[in-house]
Amino acid sequence: MNPLLDFHRLQTRRQFFGDTGLRAGSIALASMLGHEMASASQLQAPLPGLPHFAPKAKRLIYLHMNGAPSQLDLWDHKPNLSQHFDKDLPESIRNGQRITTMTSGQARLPVAPSMFKFTQHGKSGRWVSELLPHTAKVVDELAVIKSVHTTAINHDPACTYVMTGSEVPGKASIGSWLSYGLGSASNDLPAFVVFTPSFPAASQAQALFTRMWSSGFLPTKFTGVALRGQGDPVLYVKNPPGVDPSSRRAMLDALGELNHLNHSRIGDPEIQTRIAQYEMAFRMQTSVPELTDLTKESKTTLDMYGDDVHRQGSFTQSAILARRLIERGTRVVQILHRGWDQHNNLPKLIKGQVDDSERACAALIMDLKQRGLLEDTLVVWGGEFGRTVYSQGNLTKDNYGRDHHPRCFTMWMAGGGVKGGIEFGETDDFSYNITKDPVHINDLNATILHLMGIDHRKFTFKFQGLDQRLTGVEDHHVIKGILA
Numbered sequence: 001m002n003p004l005l006d007f008h009r010l011q012t013r014r015q016f017f018g019d020t021g022l023r024a025g026s027i028a029l030a031s032m033l034g035h036e037m038a039s040a041s042q043l044q045a046p047l048p049g050l051p052h053f054a055p056k057a058k059r060l061i062y063l064h065m066n067g068a069p070s071q072l073d074l075w076d077h078k079p080n081l082s083q084h085f086d087k088d089l090p091e092s093i094r095n096g097q098r099i100t101t102m103t104s105g106q107a108r109l110p111v112a113p114s115m116f117k118f119t120q121h122g123k124s125g126r127w128v129s130e131l132l133p134h135t136a137k138v139v140d141e142l143a144v145i146k147s148v149h150t151t152a153i154n155h156d157p158a159c160t161y162v163m164t165g166s167e168v169p170g171k172a173s174i175g176s177w178l179s180y181g182l183g184s185a186s187n188d189l190p191a192f193v194v195f196t197p198s199f200p201a202a203s204q205a206q207a208l209f210t211r212m213w214s215s216g217f218l219p220t221k222f223t224g225v226a227l228r229g230q231g232d233p234v235l236y237v238k239n240p241p242g243v244d245p246s247s248r249r250a251m252l253d254a255l256g257e258l259n260h261l262n263h264s265r266i267g268d269p270e271i272q273t274r275i276a277q278y279e280m281a282f283r284m285q286t287s288v289p290e291l292t293d294l295t296k297e298s299k300t301t302l303d304m305y306g307d308d309v310h311r312q313g314s315f316t317q318s319a320i321l322a323r324r325l326i327e328r329g330t331r332v333v334q335i336l337h338r339g340w341d342q343h344n345n346l347p348k349l350i351k352g353q354v355d356d357s358e359r360a361c362a363a364l365i366m367d368l369k370q371r372g373l374l375e376d377t378l379v380v381w382g383g384e385f386g387r388t389v390y391s392q393g394n395l396t397k398d399n400y401g402r403d404h405h406p407r408c409f410t411m412w413m414a415g416g417g418v419k420g421g422i423e424f425g426e427t428d429d430f431s432y433n434i435t436k437d438p439v440h441i442n443d444l445n446a447t448i449l450h451l452m453g454i455d456h457r458k459f460t461f462k463f464q465g466l467d468q469r470l471t472g473v474e475d476h477h478v479i480k481g482i483l484a
Contacts, residue, residue, distance in 0.1 A: 147425025
């Protein structure tokens with residue numbers, strides 16, 4: 001039995017007009033008074049008591065490299081691996097750890113050193129792959145974390161884990177948690193925006209799931225709003241032909257009155273979500289076209305991002321729009337770049353992924369810094385797990401593939417209270433096991449919350465009889481070694 005359905009089924013026409021008739025005059029009056037009276041709305045306030053302490057970061061830009069970039073070919077420099085080329089991975093290193101069914105049937109697990117050169121950059125002397133020439137220029141702004149680990153070994157649960165703090169679907173994403181707890185700093189744009197940009201055609205791309213930006217058990221108004229790369233940035237935001245803004249305003253005012261009436265009688269929180277979404281969509285009719293208009297950006301800025309900034313739906317255009325969003329008050333921007341799942345032909349495929357995204361990541365850091373935004377904007381880069389040191393399939397001097405590896409991988413953070421120019425955590429000579437300062441995925445999430453002024457242990461939401469947390473029920477810790 002569903003009381004809400006029963007209520008609507010049993011309600012008569014006479015009851016409907018009897019309940020709403022007295023309000024008809026106010027609906028008409030709201031239409032005449034216009035937007036100021038009818039839709040005046042306040043910014044969504046933070047939860048009482050939040051932030052728990054003064055935040056170092058006011059906003060988050062999360063650059064998710066979906067498919068898992070190879071730490072061995074980008075960040076985790078292992079010069080001695082060349083001595084082990086095509087030799088079997090020592091059992092003392094694997095130590096019986098599980099591997100995926102994609103390589104468990106191989107007769108051998110031959111070690112594949114990276115074919116890319118590493119050189120030192122910045123005042124910090126950070127070792128960086130030749131694949132990252134632009135990122136190398138901003139390496140002194142980054143905290144490179146080489147000891148991240150997870151328990152998930154396949155993409156779907158691993159992506160769910162890194163974005164929601166749990167492998168189990170149905171939990172709230174980090175962007176939803178932050179918009180729920182800290183509210184919105186914009187009345188004209190969503191608090192949480194998601195981009196799923198284009199990626200190289202030859203990529204081995206995994207599917208993306210909306211649970212990566214879903215509100216889960218939180219009210220649905222905290223779900224991330226996905227901006228499209230092609231056509232209208234948001235579907236159905238524009239008025240249909242023949243409907244002018246004043247007519248749309250009048251319709252929304254009347255609909256809002258009816259929804260408020262229904263909420264007062266039933267108390268369904270999703271009715272409030274519906275009201276808020278209608279109002280946000282109306283305001284986005286003006287704010288989104290202005291957001292996506294890059295004509296007012298300086299030539300110097302556009303040149304810094306490169307030619308791809310003009311290609312609709314590209315990662316580069318998403319990056320500059322991320323900066324424009326946080327300037328306008330958006331709390332969280334998430335960019336999910338697909339195609340990093342390189343089980344074979346890695347040297348060629350990883351170049352395509354880097355060429356499509358790396359310059360924009362570096363430009364975003366420089367752009368934020370020169371505008372004075374980096375100091376209170378947290379930028380996070382990384383995937384859902386790492387890649388194996390051994391080759392999947394055939395190994396040659398100039399070609400190899402790598403399987404999934406959850407035991408250790410590299411991510412970086414910059415801005416918003418992060419100490420730049422440092423390296424945190426260490427791995428063994430095969431980039432297979434962590435030897436110092438392990439960082440669990442939820443340690444990373446605890447650190448993100450901490451930098452945003454939130455104690456992850458106190459930030460909860462009651463669901464299914466539990467005080468749910470982004471960082472789960474196990475105890476996790478802020479990575480103090482990377483804090484400025």
